[in-house]
Amino acid sequence: MTKGKRRGRPIRPRPDNAPNLEDVARRAGTSIITVSRALRQPDKVRPETRARITAAVEALGYIPNLAASSLVSRRSGIIAVVVPTLGNSIFTDTLHGLSDGVTAAGRQLLVGDTGYSEAAEHALITALAGRRPDGIAIVGIVRNLRSRTLLSGLGVPVVETWDMTDDPIDHVVGFSNEAAGRAMARYLIDRGRRRLVFVGGNDLRSRAREAGYRAVLQEAGLATAAAFFTDQSPSSFGEGRRLMHRISTLEPRPDAVFFSTDVLAVGGIIECRQLGIDVPREIAIAGLGDLEIGRALVPALTTVQIPSYQMGRRAAEILSQRLAGADLAEKIVDFGVNIVARDSA
Amino acid sequence: MTKGKRRGRPIRPRPDNAPNLEDVARRAGTSIITVSRALRQPDKVRPETRARITAAVEALGYIPNLAASSLVSRRSGIIAVVVPTLGNSIFTDTLHGLSDGVTAAGRQLLVGDTGYSEAAEHALITALAGRRPDGIAIVGIVRNLRSRTLLSGLGVPVVETWDMTDDPIDHVVGFSNEAAGRAMARYLIDRGRRRLVFVGGNDLRSRAREAGYRAVLQEAGLATAAAFFTDQSPSSFGEGRRLMHRISTLEPRPDAVFFSTDVLAVGGIIECRQLGIDVPREIAIAGLGDLEIGRALVPALTTVQIPSYQMGRRAAEILSQRLAGADLAEKIVDFGVNIVARDSA
DNA sequence: GTGAAAGCGCTAACAA
DNA sequence: TTGTTAGCGCTTTCAC
Numbered sequence: 001m002t003k004g005k006r007r008g009r010p011i012r013p014r015p016d017n018a019p020n021l022e023d024v025a026r027r028a029g030t031s032i033i034t035v036s037r038a039l040r041q042p043d044k045v046r047p048e049t050r051a052r053i054t055a056a057v058e059a060l061g062y063i064p065n066l067a068a069s070s071l072v073s074r075r076s077g078i079i080a081v082v083v084p085t086l087g088n089s090i091f092t093d094t095l096h097g098l099s100d101g102v103t104a105a106g107r108q109l110l111v112g113d114t115g116y117s118e119a120a121e122h123a124l125i126t127a128l129a130g131r132r133p134d135g136i137a138i139v140g141i142v143r144n145l146r147s148r149t150l151l152s153g154l155g156v157p158v159v160e161t162w163d164m165t166d167d168p169i170d171h172v173v174g175f176s177n178e179a180a181g182r183a184m185a186r187y188l189i190d191r192g193r194r195r196l197v198f199v200g201g202n203d204l205r206s207r208a209r210e211a212g213y214r215a216v217l218q219e220a221g222l223a224t225a226a227a228f229f230t231d232q233s234p235s236s237f238g239e240g241r242r243l244m245h246r247i248s249t250l251e252p253r254p255d256a257v258f259f260s261t262d263v264l265a266v267g268g269i270i271e272c273r274q275l276g277i278d279v280p281r282e283i284a285i286a287g288l289g290d291l292e293i294g295r296a297l298v299p300a301l302t303t304v305q306i307p308s309y310q311m312g313r314r315a316a317e318i319l320s321q322r323l324a325g326a327d328l329a330e331k332i333v334d335f336g337v338n339i340v341a342r343d344s345a
Numbered sequence: 346m347t348k349g350k351r352r353g354r355p356i357r358p359r360p361d362n363a364p365n366l367e368d369v370a371r372r373a374g375t376s377i378i379t380v381s382r383a384l385r386q387p388d389k390v391r392p393e394t395r396a397r398i399t400a401a402v403e404a405l406g407y408i409p410n411l412a413a414s415s416l417v418s419r420r421s422g423i424i425a426v427v428v429p430t431l432g433n434s435i436f437t438d439t440l441h442g443l444s445d446g447v448t449a450a451g452r453q454l455l456v457g458d459t460g461y462s463e464a465a466e467h468a469l470i471t472a473l474a475g476r477r478p479d480g481i482a483i484v485g486i487v488r489n490l491r492s493r494t495l496l497s498g499l500g501v502p503v504v505e506t507w508d509m510t511d512d513p514i515d516h517v518v519g520f521s522n523e524a525a526g527r528a529m530a531r532y533l534i535d536r537g538r539r540r541l542v543f544v545g546g547n548d549l550r551s552r553a554r555e556a557g558y559r560a561v562l563q564e565a566g567l568a569t570a571a572a573f574f575t576d577q578s579p580s581s582f583g584e585g586r587r588l589m590h591r592i593s594t595l596e597p598r599p600d601a602v603f604f605s606t607d608v609l610a611v612g613g614i615i616e617c618r619q620l621g622i623d624v625p626r627e628i629a630i631a632g633l634g635d636l637e638i639g640r641a642l643v644p645a646l647t648t649v650q651i652p653s654y655q656m657g658r659r660a661a662e663i664l665s666q667r668l669a670g671a672d673l674a675e676k677i678v679d680f681g682v683n684i685v686a687r688d689s690a
Numbered sequence: 691g692t693g694a695a696a697g698c699g700c701t702a703a704c705a706a
Numbered sequence: 707t708t709g710t711t712a713g714c715g716c717t718t719t720c721a722c
């Protein structure tokens with residue numbers, strides 16, 4: 001069969017100048033299926049034939065069209081990734097882990113961000129689903145029921161990350177934000193702090209941290225934590241400074257502040273230093289995320305460690321295993337909560 | 346023609362349970378082409394027919410297979426993105442801009458990182474090319490000739506970013522790293538500094554900044570800048586502290602340090618504060634990138650502003666315009682170099 | 691406004 | 707080891 005012309009009426013030549021299997025086959029003096037095999041299962045082709053094919057591929061600069069491949073093989077080699085925002089390195093670290101874990105298997109990342117909007121999330125998932133990804137990774141837990149139904153109906157492995165749930169769509173690799181709040185409250189109370197403040201955002205993760213924090217205070221019979229909120233997302237160092245400034249005027253003055261993110265906490269430390277407040281003697285300051293800046297800062301920031309990169313890495317591994325045919329019993333991976341005690345609290 | 350069975354010998358039913366156009370058409374009592382049209386050009390289909398189709402789509406949860414679509418239409422709706430690393434927010438900010446600029450047009454981002462390796466870069470570009478992306482955005486200038494040839498042979502618009510060149514593969518949206526180095530050297534000299542140091546990494550961008558910095562020193566007849574290098578990539582706050590510590594022991598002590606990244610510079614400021622060195626009175630400190638932390642820090646960091654998000658945004662716009670048929674004459678977009686004078690220098 | 695036929699580039703199944 | 711045939715799900719072309 002001649003390229004660009006079949007039984008019926010002649011059609012115009014391919015407008016795409018990219019060579020295809022037929023071009024390579026013709027040049028190598030073999031059939032297209034042999035070329036296809038030489039590329040995918042080289043040992044099934046006689047070395048001699050293979051050499052001619054390799055030369056032809058090289059000469060033509062042939063690059064297989066993966067759209068055609070995925071159409072027929074039903075494997076796209078794509079992992080779809082949904083992120084709340086690409087503007088926060090704490091999430092792109094997870095993306096980084098995914099990338100590292102996925103490229104080893106020759107797969108690629110199709111990425112989209114939702115801007116924390118459920119509507120945008122659903123639209124994004126639908127759009128990504130059109131590519132028939134082999135697997136899906138999501139930063140966050142999907143709350144919207146339609147989205148959950150859509151995802152579980154896709155018939156591909158799904159990993160939710162960055163939070164914990166009893167009832168993942170498929171897999172979850174994360175940690176409990178509530179447990180993080182609890183742990184930090186306990187830590188601060190154990191160090192003798194009694195007038196605790198919480199600072200966070202309005203997103204679900206931050207709210208969960210607050211809930212845990214408050215719960216422990218209540219159990220300990222302490223006054224409910226004063227709480228300060230920011231609408232910024234992602235939060236900023238400057239916002240941390242502003243909030244700390246307001247907190248410093250409270251009467252009686254608090255002796256500990258748990259900022260829901262390291263970024264805010266670092267701002268808090270900077271502001272304390274400006275105000276001449278001794279951290280941690282007068283006020284203990286703690287954050288969450290274990291950003292590198294917290295380690296370099298003086299005083300070094302006490303924080304809840306979040307294995308952002310590792311969660312991505314692990315999610316990628318789970319997807320890879322599932323795609324290799326494994327039937328993982330362990331659907332829930334809880335990285336737990338680990339407080340890094342440093343100087344600020 | 347019945348689904349899953351044609352003229353020849355019967356074949357097994359489709360193993361993929363996802364509904365296709367034929368399923369929708371059957372349910373809507375029309376033909377597949379009409380369904381296709383109803384989805385892509387709704388006004389070309391009678392409202393009545395369209396309603397039945399919409400209902401069928403809804404009922405079946407039909408999601409078009411974009412692999413099939415891109416195979417035949419030769420438009421994939423994919424923008425391929427090449428990033429040196431996903432571990433540095435300065436680059437993922439560009440990714441963020443790309444995402445925002447690209448999703449408006451209903452396209453998606455296929456992302457890969459190279460780890461700064463030319464070999465990995467070539468492999469990645471090849472892999473991405475297999476998806477037949479509609480456009481390609483690259484963080485950095487592609488140096489490897491084979492990669493450049495490959496990219497220009499793809500027949501799709503390409504935008505390089507984050508650096509400047511006279512000879513882009515197609516388009517470049519960036520700034521001159523050498524000019525950044527020059528500008529900062531001039532700034533420091535104009536402020537009366539005479540013993541200048543450079544601190545940077547080993548990557549090409551950092552080297553270009555250093556070259557510009559040194560050139561101005563030479564023109565001004567000053568002693569060549571002492572230079573300190575880090576192999577870390579991305580650089581860290583801690584590394585900035587360590588390097589600053591070493592610099593503080595130099596005799597005679599320098600009176601200005603230009604760190605090639607804000608991250609290093611912030612570390613430098615922290616270390617100075619620890620050492621009791623007055624910034625900027627004793628030593629001026631400057632960075633590059635205009636990270637938010639530099640604004641919140643005390644003293645606030647003088648830096649070279651890098652419009653990371655905007656470069657991504659602009660790159661996306663250029664790709665969109667090209668894909669809409671525009672033949673842009675302006676191949677080179679230089680964002681220029683803008684020094685943000687704050688307290689540290 | 692609607693539809694039939696052809697075919698995008700590739701791989702699965704089977705045959706030689 | 708190599709080749710033939712069918713067809714993945716969709717859009718393009720052309721006809722009605």
